[in-house]
Amino acid sequence: MSKVRWGVLSTAKIGTVKVIPGMQRGTYCEVTGIASRSLENARTVADKLHIPNAYGSYEELLEDPNIDAVYIPLPNHMHVPWAIKAIHAGKHVLCEKPIGLNVEEARQLADIAHQHPKLKVMEAFMYRHHPQWQKAREIVRNGGIGTPVSIQSFFSYFNNNPGDIRNNAEWGGGGMMDIGCYPISLSRFIFEGEPEKVIASVTRDEEFKTDVVASVMIDFGGIMSTFTCGTKLAPYQRVHIHGTEGRVEIEIPFNAPPDKPCILWHQQGEEITEIEVPTADQYTVQGDLMSQAILEDTEVPTPISDAVANMEVIEAVFRSERSGRWEAVSHMLVE
CATH class of the missing domain: 3.30.360.10 (Dihydrodipicolinate Reductase; domain 2)
Structure with a gap:
């Protein structure tokens, strides 16, 4: 059975305690990499959560062709900038809420997402x-x-x-x-x-x-x-x-x-x-639904327009x- 290969940008607690373990139990999810600004920190978390690959920068993870999609649990002010970088790197994006700091940021992300219709972008209202x-x-x-x-x-x-x-x-x-x-x-x-x-x-x-x-x-x-x-x-x-x-x-x-x-x-x-x-x-459930949308090229459960409206x-x-x-x-x- 095909699975989406997920990478995680940051070792934030919401990811390491809740989201990653949940996704690891999914039918269509495979968490294959995690990045931190410190390679040592990334390796420590990767070992603890049995994630095969650790990266010493977010850019390094985005450059890996073996990563299909990224989950972004970064602080709120970093959501849109790194979601946009991920899209430009050809990755699908699941980003923590709120999608950005304001409507202008949210619309900017939505506009770029619509310029890349083959990539799925969703706000993580689990x-x-x-x-x-x-x-x-x-x-x-x-x-x-x-x-x-x-x-x-x-x-x-x-x-x-x-x-x-x-x-x-x-x-x-x-x-x-x-x-x-x-x-x-x-x-x-x-x-x-x-x-x-x-x-x-x-x-x-x-x-x-x-x-x-x-x-x-x-x-x-x-x-x-x-x-x-x-x-x-x-x-x-x-x-x-x-x-x-x-x-x-x-x-x-x-x-x-x-x-x-x-x-x-x-x-x-x-x-x-x-x-x-x-x-x-x-x-x-969230990880599997997003992964199924990626694998089947169907709409995500919560479109990016919903994030803008919120x-x-x-x-x-x-x-x-x-x-x-x-x-x-x-x-x-x-x-």
Whole structure:
């Protein structure tokens, strides 16, 4: 059976702890190389994860003809520059979210991706591929909650480490870029449309200058998605999808465990049904879906245009933070 030969740019924790092990369990994935700015560091991680090839620079990995595709878990400000370099090197690209620092960067990447139609480029919103989200969307699509009316989400953790890149404003740190992008993405995924406007209240850290708590309302033309995200709050996550006749509640919506079933609840009228979703590693599923698209030359599950659209909402949130008013979400067509 054919497999896609993957290389990884950086030894970032999200890659070494979650994504790479998940992809290594995939049917269509083969992680064959990992790069770091230090060859010694790359070799240490490669040995630990049983990856055959280590590279002392990102450029060296991109130059290897035996690498078909790259996964990019670099800091946010490096996503677009290295994704573009990977495309120019003839590699397919799976890049961590958010796709870039702003809409301009996202559109730049989308434009270059469309100039190379044989290469697949996708933002790594792994949660969408987990069976629990596919089930939730199926329930909503099939009228299981009546007419969708509202989504309420909460996503938080506590991190006051000044050395953590998520607390570096210049590198795209802060709660909105790190975890607020998930409630935005999921509302667009479930409502299957784009919002008209947003309004937000944002609190920033005096030292880091990053957003540490944000509460946001997203208006999809009378259908609302509201969420709070924070980087200096007790760790918690939950999603409620409400309709005229029922609701869906997802217990662990984003960091779904790879080693045990997930639970969601479906309420219709007064009756509540607990649904156990079979065990799945969302990183394995993501890697296999992307690899299948590469092998079969089909569309990726989440097109690059979706990444641009998500960034447009994020920018509207920050505009609302500054203005204190509702801000329209621009929707520039990505061809």
